Amino acid sequence: xxxxxxxxxxxxxxxxVTINIGPSHPSMHGTLRIxxxxxxxxxxxxxxxxxxxxxxxEKLGENLTYHQFIPITDRLNYxxxxxxxxxxxxxVEKLMGVEVPEKAQLIRVxxxxxxxIADHQVCIGILGVDLGAFxxxxxxxxxxxxxxxxxxxxxxxxxxxxxxxxxxxxxxLPDDFEQRWEExxxxxxxxxxxxxxxxxHNRIWMDRTIGVSxxxxxxxxxWGFTGPCLRACGVKRDLRIDEPxxxxxxxxxEVPVGKNGDVFDRYIVRMIEMEESIKIIDxxxxxxxxxxxxxxxxxxxxxxxKPPAGEVYSALxxxxxxxxxxxxxxxxxxxxxxxIRPPCYMMFQALPELVEGEMVADLIACISSLNxxxxxxxx
Amino acid sequence: MDxxxxxxxxxxxxxxxxxxxxxxxxxxxxxxxxxIQDRPGPNRAGPFGLFQPLADGIKLFTKEEIIPTKxxxxxxxxxxxxxxxxAFSTYAVVPFGDKIILGGKEIILQVSDVNIGFxxxxxxxxxxxxxxxxxGWGSSNKYSILGGLRSTAQMVSYEVPLGLALLAIVFVYGxxxxxxxxxxxxxxxxxxxxxxxIFKQPLxxxxxxxxAYAEANRVPFDLPEAESEIVSGYHTxxxxxxxxxxxxxxxxxxxxxxxxxxxxxxxxxxxxxxxxGAYLGPISWGIVSFCIFFLKVSFFLWMFVWVRWTLPRFxxxxxxxxxxxxxxPLGLFNIFITALFIQLTV
Numbered sequence: 081x082x083x084x085x086x087x088x089x090x091x092x093x094x095x096x097v098t099i100n101i102g103p104s105h106p107s108m109h110g111t112l113r114i115x116x117x118x119x120x121x122x123x124x125x126x127x128x129x130x131x132x133x134x135x136x137x138e139k140l141g142e143n144l145t146y147h148q149f150i151p152i153t154d155r156l157n158y159x160x161x162x163x164x165x166x167x168x169x170x171x172v173e174k175l176m177g178v179e180v181p182e183k184a185q186l187i188r189v190x191x192x193x194x195x196x197i198a199d200h201q202v203c204i205g206i207l208g209v210d211l212g213a214f215x216x217x218x219x220x221x222x223x224x225x226x227x228x229x230x231x232x233x234x235x236x237x238x239x240x241x242x243x244x245x246x247x248x249x250x251x252x253l254p255d256d257f258e259q260r261w262e263e264x265x266x267x268x269x270x271x272x273x274x275x276x277x278x279x280x281h282n283r284i285w286m287d288r289t290i291g292v293s294x295x296x297x298x299x300x301x302x303w304g305f306t307g308p309c310l311r312a313c314g315v316k317r318d319l320r321i322d323e324p325x326x327x328x329x330x331x332x333x334e335v336p337v338g339k340n341g342d343v344f345d346r347y348i349v350r351m352i353e354m355e356e357s358i359k360i361i362d363x364x365x366x367x368x369x370x371x372x373x374x375x376x377x378x379x380x381x382x383x384x385x386k387p388p389a390g391e392v393y394s395a396l397x398x399x400x401x402x403x404x405x406x407x408x409x410x411x412x413x414x415x416x417x418x419x420i421r422p423p424c425y426m427m428f429q430a431l432p433e434l435v436e437g438e439m440v441a442d443l444i445a446c447i448s449s450l451n452x453x454x455x456x457x458x459x
Numbered sequence: 460m461d462x463x464x465x466x467x468x469x470x471x472x473x474x475x476x477x478x479x480x481x482x483x484x485x486x487x488x489x490x491x492x493x494x495i496q497d498r499p500g501p502n503r504a505g506p507f508g509l510f511q512p513l514a515d516g517i518k519l520f521t522k523e524e525i526i527p528t529k530x531x532x533x534x535x536x537x538x539x540x541x542x543x544x545x546a547f548s549t550y551a552v553v554p555f556g557d558k559i560i561l562g563g564k565e566i567i568l569q570v571s572d573v574n575i576g577f578x579x580x581x582x583x584x585x586x587x588x589x590x591x592x593x594x595g596w597g598s599s600n601k602y603s604i605l606g607g608l609r610s611t612a613q614m615v616s617y618e619v620p621l622g623l624a625l626l627a628i629v630f631v632y633g634x635x636x637x638x639x640x641x642x643x644x645x646x647x648x649x650x651x652x653x654x655x656x657i658f659k660q661p662l663x664x665x666x667x668x669x670x671a672y673a674e675a676n677r678v679p680f681d682l683p684e685a686e687s688e689i690v691s692g693y694h695t696x697x698x699x700x701x702x703x704x705x706x707x708x709x710x711x712x713x714x715x716x717x718x719x720x721x722x723x724x725x726x727x728x729x730x731x732x733x734x735x736g737a738y739l740g741p742i743s744w745g746i747v748s749f750c751i752f753f754l755k756v757s758f759f760l761w762m763f764v765w766v767r768w769t770l771p772r773f774x775x776x777x778x779x780x781x782x783x784x785x786x787x788p789l790g791l792f793n794i795f796i797t798a799l800f801i802q803l804t805v
Binding site: 097099100105106107121208211212213214215218219222278279282284285287288439440441442444 | 492495496497498601602605609678679681682688689690768769770771772773774775776777
């Protein structure tokens with residue numbers, strides 16, 4: 081990606097203006113860069129240029145032990161670190177053939193769903209900011225802070241949680257989780273309600289989002305969309321249901337599906353998913369309470385983890401979509417190769433197709449609604 | 460000689476007053492945003508953060524002035540001036556109270572009661588467009604040019620519905636002078652409503668207020684400086700007090716537009732139902748009318764803040780669509796109805 085991406089294209093016309101958006105730009109969440117060729121306000125072509133946040137995460141994994149890599153996974157999708165941790169841990173556990181105790185799985189589910197709520201809150205809040213509606217962002221971010229309080233009080237970290245261990249979780253839920261959660265729940269719902277009131281039926285919001293950057297289900301599948309963006313296109317695929325892990329098959333929840341795959345559908349799908357996550361947490365906590373207090377939290381795993389030689393791919397439904405880890409072991413204490421499949425890499429690829437013919441303002445809305453996180457995009 | 464002195468005092472006073480309101484508005488904007496968004500807002504500088512605008516002013520004044528190497532220097536310097544000077548001068552024709560009698564001399568509370576009234580406002584409003592487009596053009600920045608173009612297109616298009624709404628007002632009152640229109644709004648209308656412009660021109664008021672928001676480049680029409688899209692639009696490359704002039708000019712515009720709204724549609728300095736002028740002495744009535752007027756103005760200023768932190772932003776084509784396909788036909792319709800009504804009743 082050394083040369084200017086548009087230099088090879090045939091869009092060199094006097095009528096077109098090439099605008100460089102990013103990597104330092106108010107709405108380029110982190111360090112995304114887009115080179116857009118525009119005809120007035122209309123985008124003729126938009127090419128994403130990635131790699132500004134490349135930190136060699138996968139290579140780092142080859143030089144760290146299996147446990148040491150968990151904090152690195154925090155830095156992938158920094159809006160919701162916990163699913164990253166769990167996804168990696170699940171991959172190693174699968175490689176080792178370890179069965180995680182049920183209680184630990186429930187704690188993972190509770191924490192992952194909290195992270196999902198936090199992630200969706202940020203995504204919707206930022207989408208609002210990018211479309212000029214500043215206020216819902218604050219309503220949502222205040223509640224996200226409360227969720228972070230729970231994380232903080234669980235293991236001391238707010239953003240980079242380094243949650244769990246290979247084989248289970250390191251700590252039990254603290255005693256007053258129920259009280260905290262019951263306090264938090266109505267507030268999260270209230271913030272969502274307020275956001276919905278401000279945005280969902282707002283004429284301007286509808287004009288700005290409905291029919292913007294629509295995507296057909298076939299295209300979405302071909303480009304490798306997953307998560308809320310795929311479901312917004314009308315494909316009912318959710319790894320939590322299709323390939324259950326962590327006891328997700330025991331919970332009852334709806335998978336919201338959109339119709340047009342436009343920005344509005346992505347927004348609505350996320351809004352509904354937050355509500356469903358609340359339901360999942362309630363059910364998971366109910367199951368958790370039925371467990372004996374001294375139920376194990378860790379499977380029997382050796383201190384130094386040396387999985388048998390082999391390779392494994394394991395994925396879970398992160399807030400953004402399918403987050404997969406491919407881990408190859410040669411039997412030593414360090415992984416031979418780690419490969420991460422981040423959900424937004426696939427979605428960011430489709431950006432030129434999504435925004436072609438739309439306007440500059442729609443480009444920003446589209447990126448926001450895809451929830452492209454530079455951390456997991458560039459790795 | 461006396462007339463000259465009075466005129467100069469009025470000019471200085473109202474200039475300082477409008478500046479003061481604009482300064483306070485920057486504070487109200489932030490604290491209002493904070494109130495709406497569940498956060499404290501700036502509260503460190505002085506009581507309730509009231510000195511925050513002062514701190515900002517000092518910051519803007521003392522910052523290094525940078526002119527980008529590639530900028531077209533003359534245009535770059537001219538831009539903010541062309542934007543702020545019309546903004547500061549527009550208030551001259553807007554009244555700020557009834558009249559005051561000092562030493563047997565009647566002084567009307569208005570810098571100048573010109574008989575072309577809001578034609579003057581429209582003319583100066585159009586001048587401000589040059590400030591924006593030249594600033595955007597002179598900066599030699601693609602974002603600035605986009606912002607300048609957006610702003611120009613928007614301000615030019617929305618001047619039409621604004622003018623149409625005002626034209627209907629002329630039909631009703633038969634004058635361009637804001638003072639005469641203000642005076643005509645005394646008493647009641649249809650026996651039970653205050654005799655305010657809004658009740659005679661409800662559609663015209665809606666047209667006017669929408670167009671005014673667009674003219675002031677405020678949310679939902681703030682595309683010229685849409686932060687998430689084109690960074691800061693036409694003033695991306697500006698810093699120090701040049702930026703300050705742009706920002707400040709906008710707040711002054713808000714004061715002027717609110718003043719015009721009140722003078723045309725909300726009964727100016729008249730209280731509904733009660734004619735206070737008949738009970739109060741000439742001096743106290745002058746002060747009270749001034750207070751009533753600015754209470755009404757502050758309500759509209761607050762509206763600007765309120766709307767800004769509630770609504771999302773339009774897209775460029777939607778703004779144009781609303782202007783040309785929505786407001787202008789409505790404005791023509793409003794004129795037609797008004798004309799018909801006047802023809803039938805008079």
